[in-house]
Amino acid sequence: MSQKIAVATVSGKAYYLLVNELKQRKLSFLSCLPQKPISPSVQVVITTANERHLVDHPNVLVFDPESDPSDVVTRALQVIQNKTAYKEVTVGIDPGKNFGVAVLGDGKVIKKMQILSLEKTVDTVLMELKKTPSQTKHVKIGNGIPELAEEIAARLDLSLPRDVSIEIVSEAGTSTLRGDGFRKKVTDADSATEIGRKNGTMKPRRN
Numbered sequence: 001m002s003q004k005i006a007v008a009t010v011s012g013k014a015y016y017l018l019v020n021e022l023k024q025r026k027l028s029f030l031s032c033l034p035q036k037p038i039s040p041s042v043q044v045v046i047t048t049a050n051e052r053h054l055v056d057h058p059n060v061l062v063f064d065p066e067s068d069p070s071d072v073v074t075r076a077l078q079v080i081q082n083k084t085a086y087k088e089v090t091v092g093i094d095p096g097k098n099f100g101v102a103v104l105g106d107g108k109v110i111k112k113m114q115i116l117s118l119e120k121t122v123d124t125v126l127m128e129l130k131k132t133p134s135q136t137k138h139v140k141i142g143n144g145i146p147e148l149a150e151e152i153a154a155r156l157d158l159s160l161p162r163d164v165s166i167e168i169v170s171e172a173g174t175s176t177l178r179g180d181g182f183r184k185k186v187t188d189a190d191s192a193t194e195i196g197r198k199n200g201t202m203k204p205r206r207n
Contacts, residue, residue: 003028003029003030003039003041003042004028004041004042004043004044004080005022005027005028005029005030005042005043005044005045005046005076005080006029006030006031006032006038006039006042006044006045006046006057007019007022007029007030007031007032007045007046007047008031008032008033008034008036008038008045008046008047008051008054008055009034009046009047009048009051009063010033010034010051011048011050011051011065013065014048014063014065015031017063017065017069018046018063018069018072018073019031020069021069021070021073022073024111024113025073025109025111025112027073027077030042034047034051034054034055035054037056038055038056038057042057043059043079043080044057044059044060044061044076044079044080045057045059045060045061046060046061046062046063046072046073046076047060047061047062047063048062048063048064048065049062049064059079061075061076061079070111071131073111074110074111074131074132077105077110078105081105081108083105083106084133085133085134085135086105086106086132086133086134086135087106087134087135087136088105088106088107088134088135088136088137088138089103089104089105089110089129089132089134089136089137089138090103090104090137090138090139090140090196090197091103091104091125091128091129091137091138091139091140091196092104092140092141092142092169092192092193092194092195092196092197093121093125093139093140093141093142093152093192093195094142094144094171094188094189094191094192094195095118095121095141095142095144095145095148095149095152096144096145096148096188098114098115098116098188099114099115099116099117099118099120099121099188100112100113100114100115100187100188100189100190100191100192101113101114101115101121101124101125101128101189101192102189102190102192102193102195102196103128103132103196104193104196104197105132105134107197109193110132111128112189112190112192112193113189114187114188114189118148118151118152118155121152122152122155122156122159125139125156126156126159126160129160129164136163136165137163137164137165138164138165138166138167139153139156139160139164139165139166139167140167140168140169140195140196140198140200141153141166141167141168141169141195141200142169142170142171142191142192142195143168143169143170143171143200144171149168150168153166153168153203157203157205157206158206162205165202165205166202166203166205167199167200167201167202167203168200168201168203169195169198169199169200169201170198170200171191171195173194
């Protein structure tokens with residue numbers, strides 16, 4: 001499969017951060033030197049401000065190594081999906097000892113992660129919804145631990161805009177996958193992805 005994203009930098013720090021983020025999202029990419037010709041299959045190039053003038057490509061995103069690489073990778077995804085904004089963004093949450101969080105744009109995974117605390121999970125959901133443009137936004141929370149799901153819903157209800165829907169979703173079928181006759185445990189982030197794709201019970205928003 002041809003790579004649609006290229007990382008063009010000689011900055012060790014920038015390269016490490018970008019590659020780590022791309023691999024975490026399981027996105028294929030091409031590594032190249034900024035001054036070298038870019039493959040025709042590449043739709044967007046990520047580089048640094050100091051190297052921007054060396055890159056000959058119509059779609060170039062500049063990454064600051066002191067910033068969060070997830071932001072520029074999300075923007076790169078929007079470029080290759082030909083989207084300036086999504087119709088629908090959904091955040092799925094799998095509560096537990098660790099918290100799985102998945103962000104879906106029009107049904108496709110933008111990013112997914114595992115978080116260690118409830119507070120950080122709530123902050124992450126608020127941040128991801130704020131920085132990801134879309135016409136509608138939804139939060140779907142797994143009900144595996146009902147008290148924890150209700151606590152997350154209550155905290156988000158206090159902070160989210162009124163037009164963001166909050167649903168409690170059954171976790172049935174989200175924590176195991178079946179393939180070749182075997183069952184295997186999936187990660188909390190994978191479970192959050194499945195939660196984000198299911199329909200649940202809408203929570204009334206406070207007035």
